[in-house]
Amino acid sequence: MMKLALSLALLGLASAACPNSCSGHGTCGFDDTCTCYQDWVMGDMDGGDCSDRKCPYEISWVSTPNADGYVHTYAECSGRGICDRSSGQCDCFDGFTGKACGYTTCPNDCSGHGTCEYIEELTVGSVPGDYATFGIAGSGFQLKSATSTYVSSLWDYGKTRACVCDPMYTEVDCSRKMCPKGNDVLDTRMDTTDKLLYQVQNISFNFQADESTEETNMNATFSLTFKSTINETFTTIPIKLYVANAAKTATEMETALKALPNYVIDDVKVNSTTADVTSGFDAINFLVYFTGTSVAGPQNLLMVDTAECKDGCTPKLTGVDVKSFGSGLSYVTEAVKADYNNYECGRRGKCDYDSGLCDCFEGYTGYKCQTQTALI
Secondary structure (H helix, E strand, O other): OHHHHHHHHHHHHHHOOOHHHHHHOEEEOOOOOEEEOOOEEEOOEOOOOOOEEOOOEEEOOOOOOOOOOOOOOEEEHHHOEEEEOOOOEEEEOOOEEOOOOOEEOOHHHHHHOEEEEEHHHOOOOOOHHHHEEEOOOOOOEEEOOOOOHHHHOOOOOOOOEEEEEOOOEEOOOOOEEOOOEEOOOOOOOOOOOOOOOOEEEEEEEEOOOOOOHHHHOOOOEEEEEEEOOOOOEEEOOOEEOOOOOHHHHHHHHHHHHHOOHHHOOOOOEEEEOOOOHHHOOOEEEEEEEEOOHHHOOOOOOOEEEOOOEOOOOOOOEOEOOOOOOOOOOOEEEEEEOOOOOOEEHHHOEEEEOOOOEEEEOOOEEOOOOOEEOOOO
């Protein structure tokens, strides 16, 4: 009788064990159910025998609406992949990547000619000067942020990505090579009685209006960066700022811009105002006239680097002590729009998007079909 009672007791204890002893990945409760350790489940459900791995969760691209109607709740693999229960890693669907499939891929990996960037890293213009606005209440000048306020309010601004193409490449996947752009050789001005207008850009250096400005900037140097219409960037050698002799600085600017490689700016003129900080003037303005044939038509705004950058930098700059915030900050604007236009292959040829070379129509030649060889 004692042996029978002992056997029944042992049988009761045996039936009180959790499934597979929770596979060593959980604790067995008094009700014979497993409480799994973090990242362990059975299938896609908590509990069971804790034999499977859980995959990372991220904000879902779209899911069943919750009680508030929100469709971007957290989901395993962001709802854009299948969880491998043996490894705990997401097998993302095409077009999605990341630990929890939380990010988009870029088309064709940008074809090897660009970088894949998040929405929040994409800019609203070709150069920083494109962010400038005037006439804002309380100030005459202000800069927009690199991304618009609307973009930063989007739920996926840190998840969705797009290609930022390298110089001379374009298209959504950066697969197409760009051809040179220029003025149509047959383009005529609507009103030839007016003076021909070249594009003029205004570079404004604003200082604190006090007598120490000249002394502070005694050894100041800065550089200019020109971005062509096919997105190539060229930076000048250091340019000396002469606070008390703006005309001398204008001459150095002109020389530096003409010295950029590949004759990217074949001709330019620079004029300046006269700075007299002792009389209360707090700005030096430089007007840059793009008079060359290679820069005929609208060009990207010049970029001015006034930050100190010494050892290891090219070019090496001592920097300029200018106002960098508030309504009086330094800036670059387009002062005069050009009479000339800017077309791919000068509108007188067809672009070979594989080579980036212009196939000029009959009667035209030149790298951007800018020369007429026969009268029509």
